[in-house]
Structures are given as structure tokens and as C-alpha cells.
Amino acid sequence: MTFSGEFLAFMGLALVAIIGGVLLLNLTRVIHMVVALIFTFVAIAGIYVLLSAEFIAAVQILIYSGAITIIMLFGIMLTKHDDEGEPKTGKWRKFLLLLGVLGFAFAMYLGIYNFNIDQVPTTLHENNTMQIGKALYSKHIIPFELVSVLLLVALVGSIVLAKKEDKEADKE
Template sequence: MTFSGEFLAFMGLALVAIIGGVLLLNLTRVVHMVVALIFTFVAIAGIYVLLSAEFVAAVQILIYSGAITIIMLFGIMLTRHNDESESKAGKWRKFLLFLGVLGFAFAVYLGIYNFDIDQVPTTLHENNTMQIGQALYSKHIIPFELVSVLLLVALVGSIVLAKKEDKEADKE
């Protein structure tokens, strides 16, 4: 195994993504969890840049790190929640969980370490934005439009539900 700048950048970004995911599961305040999620999303976008998928990295930043986390924060702010009824996990449970995660990471490492993939020269990373656009708007236009209609229906439905809750709150 050779240590190159790309390898060190990948390891650093992977470490940030893993730490963000672990913090997301272990933090108690929801806003802190969202910040940990943002770190994870940005690290994954950095990995996409290392893979020469700049368009996917930009979409990762714009959609996930921006829009999804803002929607989550709005959802958190608009809902009532009481976290006092939740029981805290014991030390043994946390220790066993840590051992399970460590065992899973070791199994994945053993599975990937000796996995032999032939490196074949490819031109997929050249003009990848144009290739994605051509594939999306030629072969996959119907699923793309169906997803846009589904998102529009979800938006209208959330507005209707929010209006119903406002009317019920005014009656009380």
C-alpha cells in the first residue's frame, strides 16, 4: 500500500464522515445531530471530488448539506417533542454497541483489503456533467418527471397538514 496525497485525503474525509455519523447517533440535542450530519454530507462530497464526480459532489452539497438539513431543522422547530420520557442507555449497552461497530468495521476491512479489482483506463470522468444530463433527459425523463410530481405532491400535502394543525390549535 502506497501513501499518496489522494489516499491521505480519502482517509481524512472518510474519518470525518465516520466521526460525523457516530456523533449523529450519540449526541442528545437535535440541532447538534444536524450539524454532525452536515459534516458527514460534506465529507462524502469531498470523496466524490476525489472520484472525479464533481457534479455529484455539487449536488451532494446543494441538496443534502443545504436543503435536506434545512428541512430537518424546520421539521424540528415545527413539532412538539418531549425527550424527558426517553430512558438513557446503560454503560454495558454502549460498550457492546462499540464492540459491534468495531467488529463490523474489522469485517468490512478484511472483506475489502484483499479485494482485487483490475484497473481499466476509462473516460467516464471526462464531461461527466454532460453525460449525466444526456442520460437524465433522454433515457430517464419519465422517472425524472414522476419524481418531480411526487415532490410537488409531498410539498402540497405538508402545507395542507400544517394548515390543519394551525386551525386545530386555534380552536383550543
């Protein structure tokens, strides 16, 4: 195994993503969980950059790290919830969680260590944003437009449902 800069960058980003995911599951304050989620999203975007998928990395940062996280925060902050945290967990639960994470990491390592993939020369990393645009607006224009109509219908439906709830709340 050779230790190149790309390998070390991948291992660092993968470690940040895994630590962010584990922290997301173990932290008790919502804001801390969201920060751990942001670290995970940014690390995944870094892995996309290593794979020469800059457009996907930019979308990952803009959509997930930005918009989705803000929507989650607003949803949590605007809903009624009791701020009572769960009771503190014991050391045995944390130990078993650590064993589970280490066991999963070891199983993944065994699964991919000797996995040989033939390297085929490709030009996917050259002008990938232009290639995505051409594919999206030529071959896949109908599904793209259908998804936009579906999202519009979902938006109108959510507005109608929210208006019905407001009318029912006014009657009470």
C-alpha cells in the first residue's frame, strides 16, 4: 500500500465524515448535532473533489450543508418540543457502541482490502459540469421537467394542508 497525498486526504476526509456521523448519533443538544452533520456533509464534498466531481461537491455544499441544515434548524426551532434530554447513558452502552463501530470498520476493511477493480481510462473528469448539463438537458429533459412538476405539486399540496390546519385551529 502506498501512502500518497490523495490517499492521506481521503483517509482524513473519511475519518471526519465517520466521526461526524458518530457524534451526530451521540450528542444530546440539537445545535451540536447539526454542527456534526455539517462536518459530515463538508467531508463528503471533499471526497467528491478528490473524485474530480467538482459540480457535485459544490451542490453538496450549497444544498446539504446550507439549505437542508438551515431548514432542519428552523423546523426544530419553530416546533414545540420539550427540551428534556434523555437520561444519561451508562459506560457500558458507550463501550458497546464503540465495539460496534470498530467491528463495522473492520468488516468494511476486510471487504474492500483485496477488492480489485480494473482501471479503465475515462474522460468523465474532463468538463464534468458541461457533460452533466448536456446529459440533463438533452437525453433526460423529460424526467427533469417531470421532477420539477412533482416538486411544484408537493409545494402546492403542503400550502393547502397548512391552510386547512390554520382554519381548524381558528375554529377551536
